[in-house]
Amino acid sequence: MSCGLSRVVEKRNTLRLESDWFANKIQFRVFHGTNQRGPGPCKFTFPWTGPASRSYSRLPSSRVLAAELGVSRRLVVEAYERLVAEGFLGGAPGRGTFVLRVPPPLPREAERPGPGPGAHWRPLPDWGGRRTPGRHNFPGGVTDRALLPWAAWRRAMMAALREASRDIGLYGDPRGEASLRLAIARYLGYSRGLACDGESLLITQGAQQGLDLLARVRVAPGDTVAMEEPGYPPARAVFEARGARVVPVPVDEQGLCVERLPDSASLVYVTPSHQFPLGMPMSLERRLALLAFARRHDALVVEDDYDGEFRFEERPLDALKSLDREGRVAYLGSFSKVLHADLRLGYLVMPPGLAPALLQARAFSDGYPPLVTQRALARLMIDGDFARHLRRMQRLYTARRTRLGDALAAYPALWTPLPQVAGIHVALCLRSPVADLSARLAAADIRANPLAAFYAGEPSLNGVLLGFGVIDGEAIDRGVAALAEAVTR
Secondary structure, three states: OHHHHHHHHHHHHHHHHHHHHHHHHHHHHHHHOOOOOOOOOOOOOOOOOOOOOOOOOEEOOHHHHHHHHOOOHHHHHHHHHHHHHOOOEEEEOOOEEEEOOOOOOOOOOOOOOOOOOOOOOOOOOOOOOOOOOOOEEOOOOOOOHHHOOHHHHHHHHHHHHHHHHOOOOOOOOOOOOHHHHHHHHHHHHHHHOOOOOHHHEEEEOOHHHHHHHHHHHHOOOOOEEEEEEOOOHHHHHHHHHOOOEEEEEEEEOOEEOHHHOOOOEEEEEEOOOOOOOOOOOOOHHHHHHHHHHHHHHOOEEEEEOOOOOOEOOOOOOOOHHHHOOOOOEEEEEEOOOOOOHHHOOEEEEOOOOOHHHHHHHHHOOOOOOOHHHHHHHHHHHHOOHHHHHHHHHHHHHHHHHHHHHHHHHOOOOOEEEOOOOEOOEEEEEEOOOOOOHHHHHHHOOEEOEEHHHHOOOOOOOOEEEEEOOOOOOHHHHHHHHHHHHHHHO
16 A cells, blocks of 8 residues: 555656646746747747747647647646746636736846855865766765665655654754654664763754854854864864864874864864774873863864764774763764765754753754654664664675775885774875876866865875775776876876
8 A cells, every 4th residue: 555655646746846847848938938048948849939028828728739749738737727826827718828927038148246255255175076976986975875775764754754644734843853862862872872862962954064053152253163184174164154263283193182272272173983084083091181171171072973883893982972071072973974965864962051052043044854854764763774774884884995905905005095993984195295186086087085175284194085985896996996097197
C-alpha cells in the first residue's frame, strides 16, 4: 500500500512540476513575444503569440494546443488554470481563454548593480571544487550521495510524512524536534563520551548555521577571535562578518598551541578531534590548558567535531566538551559527513549561559528546522539504521584510506602524507615547493584543496588536502598518478 501511495504521490508531483514549467513557457511567449531577450530559447514555437502589446489575445483551446504540441490535455488544462488563478488569463465556458493582464516587459539591459557588500566582507573561493566535479575528484568534506541508505531513508521519510499529515500545523520548536534531540543526546553519550540532554541541544541546518548563531550572540565588532592556523575558511568568514579581529594561532603535532593564544580572545574556535585540515588530534594536556585559558579569560570555546565519527586506529579521546564543567564549550556536530550534506542537518550543544540568546537568534532567523526531515532522521536513529550505516561507512572509508595510502606511497620522492587517525581526508606535504599549485590542479582537472587555501597568512606548508569521500577503487590510483604528473610538470 505504501509503495503504491508513493508512486501516486511521485506521479502527482511530477505532473505539477511539468504543468508549472509549461505555464511559465506559455506566459513568457504570450506576454513577451518570441523576439524578446529572455532566459533562453523555448522548446515550443507558438504561431499565435506575438509581442506584449497584443493584450486580450484569444488563446487556443486546451484540446487544440495539446494536439499541436503533442502533450496531454491535462497538462495544458493545469497550466491554463494556474495562469487564470494568477490573473494573467481569463475566460468563460464557450467563449475561450483570453489574455487579461500583461506584466511589464523584460529588461533588455542588465540593471545597475546597486550597493555592494561592506568593507568587512571577504568572498570565499570555491576551494576544492566542491560544487563542480572533475575527472579526478578529491574534494575535502564531501561524501557520495549514492552511499546514503536510501531504502531505510525512504521508509523513515514515509513514516515522517504520515505523522506530519496528522499534525495541527503549528510552528515548530526553535530547538528542533524533541525526538531527534533525544536521539542525538543518546548517540553523543555512547560515541563521544558527552553527557547532555535534549534540552541543551539545538538542531541546525548544518554546523555552519550553528557557528553563525554563536557568532551573532557572542561576537561583537572589535572582539578578538582566535582560530587554528591553518583552519576552516568558512568559520573565519563568519567571525569577520561580525566585525571580529580574527587572530591565527599556530598548531603543532599536539594541536592548538594554547600558549600562543591572545589574552584578549573572547572566543576560540578549534577542531580538537581531527584538526582541520592537517589531521592531528589535540592532546589531553592541550585540552586541559585550553579550558584553563577559557576560565581565566572568560572566553567561549567552540568545538567543531566535523567528522569525529570515523576513526581508523585506537579509540579516540572523548570530546573536549566532555571535560567542560563550567559551560564554556559549545559543541558543533553535523550529519553532512555521516549521511550527506543535502540533508542540511547539524546540531549544537548549547552552553547554559548562551542558550536563551541562541534560541532567540534562531527564532528570528529561520525559525526552526524542517520538521519532516528531522523526524525522518530521528526514525533512522531510533530504528538502528543510522548505526548500521555508520558501521558500513567505517569499513568503506577504512578501505579507501588504505588504498589512497598505498597509491601515495608509490611516490615517496614527491610528498609526505601527514599522520591521519580519523576523518575522510589526508593532508599531503610536497617535498618541493610548487608555486602555481592551484593552476596545475585545475589544468589536470583535479578537484582537490591546496593547503594554502586554509591559511589566513603566509602558508608554512606547501601541500594538498585529498578527500576520499567520493572517490574509490581504480579512480584513486588514476587520480594520484595525475597528481604526481601535475606537481612534476
